[in-house]
Amino acid sequence: MAGKTLYDKLWDDHLVKQRDDGSALIYIDRHLLHEVTSPQAFEGLRLAGRKPWRLDANLATPDHNVPTTDRARGVEGIVDPVSRIQVETLDKNCDEFGILEFKMMDQRQGIVHVIGPEQGATLPGMSIVCGDSHTSTHGAFGCLAHGIGTSEVEHVLATQCLVQQKMKNMLVKVNGKLGAGITGKDVVLAVIGKIGTAGGTGYAIEFGGEAIRDLSMEARMTICNMSIEAGARVGMVAVDQTTIDYVKDRPFAPKGDMRDKAIEYWKTLHSDDEAVFDKVVELEGSEVMPQVSWGTSPEMVAGVGGHVPDPDAEADPIKREGIVRALKYMGLTPKMPITDIKLDRVFIGSCTNGRIEDLREAAAVVKGHKVSPTLKQAMVVPGSGLVKVQAEQEGLDKIFIEAGLEWRDPGCSMCLAMNADKLGQGEHCASTSNRNFEGRQGFGGRTHLVSPAMAAAAAINGHFVDVREMMN
Amino acid sequence: MRALKQHKGIVAPMDRSNVDTDMIIPKQFLKSIKRTGFGPNLFDELRYLDEGRPDQDCSKRPINPDFMLNQDRYKNASVLLARRNFGCGSSREHAPWALEDFGFHVIIAPSFADIFYNNCFKNGLLPIVLNEEIVDRLFRETEAEEGYQLAIDLEAKTVTTPSGESFTFEVDDFRRHCLLNGLDDIGVTLEDAEVIKAYEASRRETAPWLFGAGG
Numbered sequence: 001m002a003g004k005t006l007y008d009k010l011w012d013d014h015l016v017k018q019r020d021d022g023s024a025l026i027y028i029d030r031h032l033l034h035e036v037t038s039p040q041a042f043e044g045l046r047l048a049g050r051k052p053w054r055l056d057a058n059l060a061t062p063d064h065n066v067p068t069t070d071r072a073r074g075v076e077g078i079v080d081p082v083s084r085i086q087v088e089t090l091d092k093n094c095d096e097f098g099i100l101e102f103k104m105m106d107q108r109q110g111i112v113h114v115i116g117p118e119q120g121a122t123l124p125g126m127s128i129v130c131g132d133s134h135t136s137t138h139g140a141f142g143c144l145a146h147g148i149g150t151s152e153v154e155h156v157l158a159t160q161c162l163v164q165q166k167m168k169n170m171l172v173k174v175n176g177k178l179g180a181g182i183t184g185k186d187v188v189l190a191v192i193g194k195i196g197t198a199g200g201t202g203y204a205i206e207f208g209g210e211a212i213r214d215l216s217m218e219a220r221m222t223i224c225n226m227s228i229e230a231g232a233r234v235g236m237v238a239v240d241q242t243t244i245d246y247v248k249d250r251p252f253a254p255k256g257d258m259r260d261k262a263i264e265y266w267k268t269l270h271s272d273d274e275a276v277f278d279k280v281v282e283l284e285g286s287e288v289m290p291q292v293s294w295g296t297s298p299e300m301v302a303g304v305g306g307h308v309p310d311p312d313a314e315a316d317p318i319k320r321e322g323i324v325r326a327l328k329y330m331g332l333t334p335k336m337p338i339t340d341i342k343l344d345r346v347f348i349g350s351c352t353n354g355r356i357e358d359l360r361e362a363a364a365v366v367k368g369h370k371v372s373p374t375l376k377q378a379m380v381v382p383g384s385g386l387v388k389v390q391a392e393q394e395g396l397d398k399i400f401i402e403a404g405l406e407w408r409d410p411g412c413s414m415c416l417a418m419n420a421d422k423l424g425q426g427e428h429c430a431s432t433s434n435r436n437f438e439g440r441q442g443f444g445g446r447t448h449l450v451s452p453a454m455a456a457a458a459a460i461n462g463h464f465v466d467v468r469e470m471m472n
Numbered sequence: 473m474r475a476l477k478q479h480k481g482i483v484a485p486m487d488r489s490n491v492d493t494d495m496i497i498p499k500q501f502l503k504s505i506k507r508t509g510f511g512p513n514l515f516d517e518l519r520y521l522d523e524g525r526p527d528q529d530c531s532k533r534p535i536n537p538d539f540m541l542n543q544d545r546y547k548n549a550s551v552l553l554a555r556r557n558f559g560c561g562s563s564r565e566h567a568p569w570a571l572e573d574f575g576f577h578v579i580i581a582p583s584f585a586d587i588f589y590n591n592c593f594k595n596g597l598l599p600i601v602l603n604e605e606i607v608d609r610l611f612r613e614t615e616a617e618e619g620y621q622l623a624i625d626l627e628a629k630t631v632t633t634p635s636g637e638s639f640t641f642e643v644d645d646f647r648r649h650c651l652l653n654g655l656d657d658i659g660v661t662l663e664d665a666e667v668i669k670a671y672e673a674s675r676r677e678t679a680p681w682l683f684g685a686g687g
Contacts, residue, residue: 016671017664021645025664027671029682037564039505048658054672056684065503082503082526089505126682133563133587147587149565150507151594159661161668165644197490198557201586231560233586254681262681297490318489318555325488416562418499435561437494443523 003272005169006238007204010144010269014127016161025161026144029126032112033060033099033153035090036418037131041154042093052097053160059121060094060101062087063111064418068381068408074105083419097157110384110410113137113351117221118386120250124239124266129156134351134434136227140220141247142239142269144204147228167234168278170203171271174211176285181468183361184219185353185432185451187211187283188226189291193301195281200232203279206271207237211285217246218357225352226434229298238270292338292464293436293449295326300436302338304454304466310334329438330446331426339464341448344427346371346378346459347441348405348452350415353432354383356390358452362432363396365456365470371404372462379406379421381413405459417442430458474596475654479577480623481550483614484540491554492561493588497570501526510566511573515541541574545618553610554581558599559588568595578624580631582607593647596654598626600641626652 004012016025038060045051052058065083075091078084087104094101102108108115113134116122124142129135133147152162172191192199205227212220220237227235237243244263247253254262271277289303300323302308311323311334327334332341348354348362359382371378380400382388388410391397397407414421415433423429423445432455436447450458457467501513503526512530519541521534535542541549552571558581559567568591571579576597582604584592592599602610613633614620623632626648632638650657661668676683 017667019646021649023644023646025661025668027668027675036502040507040565043505043507048656050658053668080503086503086505123681125679131563131565133561147563149563149568149587149591149594151565151591155658155661158658159665159668160672161661163646163657163661197560198583198585201557201583228561228587231557231585258681262679265679297492322489416494416499418502435492435494437492437561439498439517440494443498443517 002276003274005271005275005277006142006206006236006269007144007167007169007234008275010125010127011166013125014144023163023165026164027127028129028156028160028162029057030116030121030128031058031156032116032128032130032135033058034064034112034130034132035062035086036064037150038093038153039086039089040150041157042097044154045157050158052099052157055098057160058099059116060090060099061109061112061115062090062104064412064416066104066411067419068411068413068421071105071409079420107385107389110387111351111354111412113225114354114383114387117141117217118250118384120247120253123247123253124243125269129162133228134225136233136235137221137225137351139224139227139234139236140217141243142236142266144234146233167204168202170200170205170232170279170281171277172205172207173209173280173282174207174285175209175282176211177214178211178285178288181453181471182288182290183451183453184215184222186288186291188223189293189298189301189449190283190288192226192230192298193291194283195230197229197297197299198231200227200230203232204234204236205230205232207235212237213240216357217242218355221355222352226298229434239266290451290454290467292454294330294332294338295323296329296436296438297322297326298434298436298449300326301449304338304464306338308332308334308336308338341428342374342463343430343458344376345423345429346375346455347381347414347429347431347433348379348455349381349383349413350433351383351412352434353452354381354387356387358432359387359391359396362452362456363399365453365467366403366405366460367399369403369460371459374462375459376427377406378404378459379408379414381408382410384410414441416440430455430464473594473654473656476577476596476598476626476651478623478625479550480621481577482546482548483551483553483610483620483622484546484549485611485614486540486552486554487611489555490557490560493559493564493567494561496559496567497564498524500524502564502566507569508573510570511575514570514574515539548575550575550577551622551624552576552579553607553614554579556582558584560585563587565591565594568592568597572597580607580610593651596651598624598651600624600631602631602639602641606639
């Protein structure tokens with residue numbers, strides 16, 4: 001008999017019912033909620049007279065709309081009235097239905113995908129959903145985790161299940177060792193550049209290989225986080241000792257005998273040797289360079305030593321048209337070196353790169369330097385209140401502030417610019433976030449996706465540089 | 473939910489690949505706590521020349537005359553013809569809400585992003601995958617003939633052109649059943665409440681650490 005992939009195992013463990021029509025009911029262990037995609041779901045419950053199926057499976061926090069400066073007046077101090085109503089609505093809904101929420105002024109508040117793992121609310125082997133496509137982040141723990149729409153948020157609240165069709169299995173194997181200064185962000189951008197933004201559509205991706213095994217949990221989370229940018233709702237990494245050590249002693253994690261029992265199960269959460277994948281993609285770790293996106297789709301990336309492409313060299317007419325359109329929007333010329341791209345702002349944060357390790361990497365680069373005077377702004381937004389506290393205990397805030405970067409309060413911030421943090425028209429931003437779509441970081445804004453270390457190096461130089469040159 | 477059995481309507485061509493959900497409905501409009509009213513802001517950054525805000529009267533905004541939905545021939549369109557990987561990016565259901573609110577019933581493309589595809593079915597919108605050559609042809613026909621319409625039959629799983637040519641498409645049985653009947657799938661799932669409870673009880677035995685809040 002053929003072995004099972006990690007995804008097969010997670011699917012089987014959460015299968016409540018296989019229906020005759022090919023769909024399946026899948027049980028959800030953890031449901032994360034935030035203010036943007038939940039109000040209509042709670043309203044739906046209310047209208048139908050339904051109650052949440054299982055309260056203790058839910059955990060909520062406001063993140064998309066919260067201000068990252070001046071929280072002295074709490075929720076009432078949110079200047080944009082529409083944003084304020086959304087945050088207040090989450091508070092009201094959680095209070096009314098009895099759902100645990102880390103409210104804006106709670107030190108544990110932060111981006112949902114940062115606080116889940118931080119609290120141990122994300123545990124290996126869980127099925128985890130949230131009305132947010134970056135829920136794939138939690139797959140780093142050997143979880144079946146993916147984003148859902150608001151109708152499904154309501155469905156999970158009401159039934160603790162989702163109606164699903166099984167996806168296909170893809171293995172992305174990163175062989176060998178990564179070079180010095182190469183991060184999880186560079187790996188995932190290189191993968192997206194290779195397979196394209198629809199390359200993973202219909203698949204659950206497992207990331208494996210020696211380079212992935214060597215990575216920290218933070219770096220694995222960055223990689224799984226951006227699986228959706230390759231079209232795959234689900235990205236996963238098998239459980240190993242790194243996973244088990246990370247989870248230990250976190251508030252929601254099992255303790256004592258229960259922990260021993262859990263570990264016994266967690267250790268089974270890997271693909272069997274004889275498992276068969278529908279598709280396998282391989283990369284050599286040593287060939288991954290620091291990545292910079294030049295276009296308006298996350299597949300439009302190049303190594304920092306490379307150039308903006310020439311659309312005339314693209315054979316596929318639809319792709320060529322896409323490159324022409326992207327270069328026009330980005331204000332870049334074909335064949336220009338990536339290092340010639342000048343920047344107006346730098347954003348370090350987001351569910352992709354707002355964890356303590358990301359901030360440490362950025363701080364190590366800026367330490368002893370000053371932000372380029374040609375920059376309008378460089379900001380660091382920790383992923384959660386607890387990341388902020390830890391960074392301050394390590395003195396990272398002082399390093400950033402002395403170098404001229406702003407040190408902010410936690411939230412999604414300029415990753416999607418729903419709060420006050422946004423780009424002006426035509427401005428170029430080196431951003432550690434996940435999407436470089438037109439207008440994503442502000443109307444007419446131009447986003448370049450990079451790792452925290454590359455963003456920090458760009459902040460010091462005012463244009464892109466190979467961060468490895470600053471490390472020597 | 474609005475049911476869809478058959479639909480015939482004017483086709484509007486969205487001729488670019490990788491249309492993301494930020495493009496379908498930009499984030500400033502996600503602050504609404506309602507499900508309705510997103511139609512005037514569908515494709516906001518392409519449709520208008522100014523920066524959109526949630527509190528505007530869109531009828532007074534400067535429009536981009538080059539954008540197809542601003543051309544008279546497409547204003548009453550209810551079938552959207554699109555390119556590869558339509559609906560990629562964020563999971564926001566506001567994207568199908570905006571398309572539905574504008575008046576679309578059907579979207580045809582060579583491929584869709586997974587989450588968007590799924591969200592459409594929850595909102596009475598039918599996403600149809602046809603192969604790239606057929607989609608190319610439909611683009612040419614739509615642009616060549618003003619008032620070009622397609623007829624969609626979900627029961628028969630066909631798309632029919634004005635000349636009477638039919639293409640079949642695939643759709644899974646459960647989604648089709650729900651859309652044909654306008655079913656609330658929460659109600660369908662709750663018919664299995666006892667099965668869910670039984671699963672839950674066995675998980676409490678085998679994986680007790682998954683139950684009970686921490687913190």
